[in-house]
Amino acid sequence: MARGTATTASRTAIVAETSAAPGGALPVQGLSPLVDGPPPLRYFNRELSWLMFNRRVLAEAQNTNYPLLERLRFLSISGSNLDEFMMVRVAGLAGQVRRGIDEVSIDGFSPAQQLQQIHGAVEDLVSAQHVVLGELSGLLAEAGIHMVGDKPLPRAQSDWLARYFAEHVMPVLTPQAIDPAHPFPFIANQGTGILFSMVRVADNDPVTEMILIPPSLPRFVRLPEDGGWISIEELVRRNAATVFPGFRLQGSGTFRVLRDSDMEIEEDAEDLVRYFRTAIQRRRRGKVIMLQLQEDFDPTAEQLLRDKLRLDYALVVKSPGLLAMNGLSQIVDMPRPELKFEPYNPRYPERVLEHDGDCFAAIREKDLVIHHPFESFDVVIDFLRQAAEDPDVVAIKQTLYRAGKQSAVIAALIAAAEAGKSVTAVVELKARFDEEQNLHWASQLERAGVQVIYGFVDWKTHAKVSMVVRREGDGYRTYCHFGTGNYHPVTARIYTDLSFFTADPKAARDAGQLFNFITGYVEPKNTEFLSISPIGLRRTLYDCIEREIAFARAGKPATIWAKLNALTDSRLIERLYAAAQEGVDIALVVRGICCLRPGVPGLSERITVKSIIGRFLEHSRIWAFGNGAALPNRRAKVFISSADGMSRNLDRRVEVLVPIRNKTVHDQILDQVMLANLIDTEQSWTLHADGDYQRVSCRSDAGEKPFNVHRYFMTNPSLSGRGAALTKGRKVPKLALRRGGATVD
Structure with missing residues (x-):
């Protein structure tokens, strides 16, 4: 399992294909939606168009107008984007092929034909990512941030790593022999492992060992003083002799597994919450959709993985270096402000401040739109907090698609319920990759007395709507918030979205119909404002x-x-x-x-x-x-x-x-x-x-x-x-x- 690198010729070819300075054309060889044969005249292919989008994201990692760590962030984003694409979209196509579904896409191609095109495009994209990583690694080194590969280290650094490994890594590793006496271990979705080819010194017998990297370990370890970073798999490989005393190392190779992570919803599920808890567990054991290997991975070891992982319709990609580009986000987070965008603090709308921070008074005066992230998401949170604290507010209704881990929105709804207000929360369990978090919030809300609704079994509730009913004078006035983005304070600092506030009675009546539709299946009739x-x-x-x-x-x-x-x-x-x-x-x-x-x-x-x-x-x-x-x-x-x-x-x-x-x-x-x-x-x-x-x-x-x-x-x-x-x-x-x-x- 020799550790190889791309030849100079192949790397040069990749550079010619992918390098694009700002202002130039983005090369799209292998990614163009125009496929072989007569081109579909009316449409581009959906999946290949997405790969084009991710190539544009990757091109931002080469944008010299950006600070260096921000360029690395774009590379990391392109990696996490690709993972999700493989786990959901490509996995879906592979599932159609396995089930014999021949339904063609709008551009006229079968699932099998699309898979063939996608696999070639993904291989090109992964190669391009490694070229960009090579470019950025050199620039990072000039800035004092070293990416430690497999090159020898000075004695002091090597000794420090050995101590770190013994104290922080070795106790959580579980080496496993691969032989008839030991069942092949289960490799979780996005799991990374190392196969070692070894010889037992005592009897000179060959042995294959596997170490799966525990997800609790950091993706990278930072060396002291010089700011160098080493991947956790490289650290484990360097210390193989410590893990396997009495064995002689012949070779090693790192691999990574991506599995089908989409979830199909059964219409006859009797208990949706219980169904989703079970489905989340099943997702972690989905069919393998991509196997990533280090380049020059030993053919015998590769065949072992192919046989044990049952790679029907899965893509095998060989890479010249680092696997899992998404992990680079750990390096991006290091405290080097001069290598990042200048911090930006969003403005708080002056119109709300003119009303002494009273959101309801500002909205009552006239409609208001907040442009995130340039204007603060705190307005949305303040709207709900004030509703929770206001004795004249009698009811709050809220949709929740994604709310984040530390959600001030959830806290406001809980506070409102504990203050005796009628609070209804529509929690969408089918929000992809947020299902577990949403289940957690649902249980928290229910314990506080919030009426939690899960909406439709076969439709996602994706609308972003909040309504607050307030007692004013002899009647009630309803204040509404409609958003283009989620009630998620973290993404609200990154995503450009619009938050629209209104006290228009027509909007209020239609918002009420919308919630009745979700909670009671009462279909809206003759809406006056909303579609x-x-x-x-x-x-x-x-x-x-x-x-x-x-x-x-x-x-x-x-x-x-x-x-x-x-x-x-x-x-x-x-x-x-x-x-x-x-x-x-x-x-x-x-x-x-x-x-x-x-x-x-x-x-x-x-x-x-x-x-x-x-x-x-x-x-x-x-x-x-x-x-x-x-x-x-x-x-x-x-x-x-x-x-x-x-x-x-x-x-x-x-x-x-x-x-x-x-x-x-x-x-x-x-x-x-x-x-x-x-x-x-x-x-x-x-x-x-x-x-x-x-x-x-x-x-x-x-x-x-x-x-x-x-x-x-x-x-x-x-x-x-x-x-x-x-x-x-x-x-x-x-x-x-x-x-x-x-x-x-």
Whole structure:
């Protein structure tokens, strides 16, 4: 099991394929959604489009405009993204192949054909990750952060590592011989192990030993003084003689296993909570979907793993170095502020402060939108905390999709229940990889007296809604919060999302119908404000698209802008194609998967698609329709939503589409948020008809100035949150979309 490295020739080829400086085209060899044979004309493949997205994430690790540890963070993110993709999406395709399901994707390919394409693309992506790691390792070393590989160490460091191993690692290791007397051990999902080829000195017999790395051990160990880092598997390998006295080491190799982690929900599950607790345990033992091996892994040992792990339709990937790129996040967290983004502290909306911090008074005055992470998520928490403490509040209803581990939202709901208020929490157990955390919160809430509802068995409740009923005068007033993101204080500092607050009675009545739908299956009838999926959200979008088509036929300006995380629904895509063919101009900002093919003559030449990847994760969903005039304009129809343009969001989830009617909020979302995304030139990638993404760049010879959407919002306050300061304080630079480029007035 020799430990090898990639040859110079192969590494050079990989560099040529993957290196992309900011401003250049992103190479997509092996990842283009255009597959062999006659290309599907109308759609890109969903899975390969996702791999394109992760390649754009990886390209940010090569972005020289970013501090060094932030570049390493993007590499780590690309690793964790790939793990989830394999454990869920690829595992699902492999399951279809095993069951003989031949249902084709919207681009016309069977699960088996897609798997073949995906496997090749994943191998290319893993190779690219290692090239980027090699580049960053050299730069990190120059900054005093050394990645210790298998090279010899100075005596002092070697002695320190030996002591650390003996005291902190050796006691938790369990070496196991692989022979007929010892059953092959179970290797958990995302488990890493080392196979050792050894010879027993006493009788010269060959022995194969395995050590599985306990998940309780740190991914990396930091050496003293020089800031060097060594992976835990390398530390174990270096100390093999300590673990196996009386044996002679012949070779060693590290491997890692990813398993199917998706969960299928049985409609006849009698006890959903008990079912999920059991399903979580089953997930840890799912079928192997990928086996990662160090390059030059011993063929005999590899065959042993293949036989014991039953790798039917699984991908085997060999890597020249580190396995599990996601673990690099531990190094990113080290205290080197000069190698990270300058800390950013979100603003607290001035309009709330003008009301002495009283959220209800601020919302009662007029609608308010908070743009996270540029404006503080504390407003959302304060909204619930004040509701818990306010003696006039009689009821709180709240959806919870992901709430995080240390959730102030949960604490506020518990406090409200303990104060005697009626509190209802809709906890979604099917929130992928958060099922266990959500079960924990559900039990905590129930113990405090909160009425916990788990919603529908076969639909996820993905809508982000909170409503507070407050006694005012002779009656009651309901305050609502609608969000595009989760009630998760940590991700609210990373994801760009919108929190919309209103006391509009129409919104209150519809929010009440929404909760009755979830808790009592009472289907909403004749909603006045919200569009709710899977009932009428799709129809609302179609009606708006058809209205733009009518304007185009009448010779009036017809425009659609949308910002989404993903666009995969073929019926929605076909409506957009139809609109483009009728003369509607469509500009889409789709961060991740996009199956729509833009710029095809006769089909989509009026459609543009861009993706923004940067310091913050673009997550808000926005739709804007010109309504008979060019965008942006005051009478445009503007919506925010919890739903993406995917079939699951429109047909198999409970989602909301929220109209924006307040003038200031309308201006903020359309003229600030949406427009800034469209005119960004520093973090954007343009999707072309052939499936390639190219980084957007400014032409200095044409006098164009670069524009960074995240920097703009970090340095300029929002509109609706400013209150009186909007007229008294400094003006917010006005954005404009003009032919030949954007301007900031």
